[in-house]
Amino acid sequence: MKPENYDEYEEIDLVELFYAIASRWTIILLTTVVLATLGYCYGRFVVTPIYSSNSALYVLSKSTSITSMADIQVGANLTNDYMVVIKGRPVLEQVIENLGLEMNYDTLKNKVSVTNESNTRILNISVKDHDIKLAKVIADEIANVSSSFISEKMDQDPPTILQYGYTDTKRVNRSPNSYALIGALAGLVISVGIAVLLYLLNDKIMTPEDLEKRTGLNTLATLPMER
Numbered sequence: 001m002k003p004e005n006y007d008e009y010e011e012i013d014l015v016e017l018f019y020a021i022a023s024r025w026t027i028i029l030l031t032t033v034v035l036a037t038l039g040y041c042y043g044r045f046v047v048t049p050i051y052s053s054n055s056a057l058y059v060l061s062k063s064t065s066i067t068s069m070a071d072i073q074v075g076a077n078l079t080n081d082y083m084v085v086i087k088g089r090p091v092l093e094q095v096i097e098n099l100g101l102e103m104n105y106d107t108l109k110n111k112v113s114v115t116n117e118s119n120t121r122i123l124n125i126s127v128k129d130h131d132i133k134l135a136k137v138i139a140d141e142i143a144n145v146s147s148s149f150i151s152e153k154m155d156q157d158p159p160t161i162l163q164y165g166y167t168d169t170k171r172v173n174r175s176p177n178s179y180a181l182i183g184a185l186a187g188l189v190i191s192v193g194i195a196v197l198l199y200l201l202n203d204k205i206m207t208p209e210d211l212e213k214r215t216g217l218n219t220l221a222t223l224p225m226e227r
Contacts, residue, residue: 028195032191033184035184035187036183037183039182039183040176043175050129050130051131051135051170051171052128053127053138055125055142055161055163055164056161057122057123058122059121059122059159078121082146082159085146086142091145091149092142093105098145099137111127111138114126127165133167135165136167137165140164143164147159147161
């Protein structure tokens with residue numbers, strides 16, 4: 001029977017816990033290395049690399065003055081309008097037809113993003129695809145079609161094409177090394193967590209100190225084990 005003053009909540013000895021974890025360092029290291037290797041292989045052989053190519057349009061044309069606040073405001077409003085037009089169905093379906101792409105409007109729309117850098121009238125058209133050359137071709141064609149569409153349908157001067165896309169960009173999704181790092185961290189957390197759990201679930205009494213800790217009674221004597 002436990003003494004009345006015995007604390008019902010068992011205290012955790014952090015030093016003992018540290019040594020319990022350290023005693024399993026080989027398993028922890030092995031688990032970390034295995035999951036890091038699996039993560040790298042997943043990123044290298046399973047995940048398809050995604051690349052991005054960007055083209056850029058300048059909203060204000062030669063005939064538009066920027067000497068007054070009214071002209072600047074017009075340019076800002078046109079920028080917002082053009083962002084909607086560029087991702088609209090007429091423009092993207094025309095791009096699909098011009099390039100003979102085997103995809104529908106929704107598929108192409110999900111590959112395209114249009115952004116406007118703060119305090120500028122520059123629109124960046126970004127296209128993501130697993131084929132960097134195809135991404136560049138699509139980005140360039142969207143710039144061309146958008147400029148022509150805006151001129152014809154919106155009765156505006158066509159935006160100036162500042163730049164066409166490049167094909168020397170890096171992949172925009174996670175690299176194999178990133179997956180390896182995630183796997184290593186997961187392996188470390190899982191293995192250390194299991195070691196802590198085993199320590200907490202271990203209710204075996206191995207030393208007189210364990211007996212005193214679990215029962216609250218002092219040890220009067222110990223008997224050696226026969227060999």
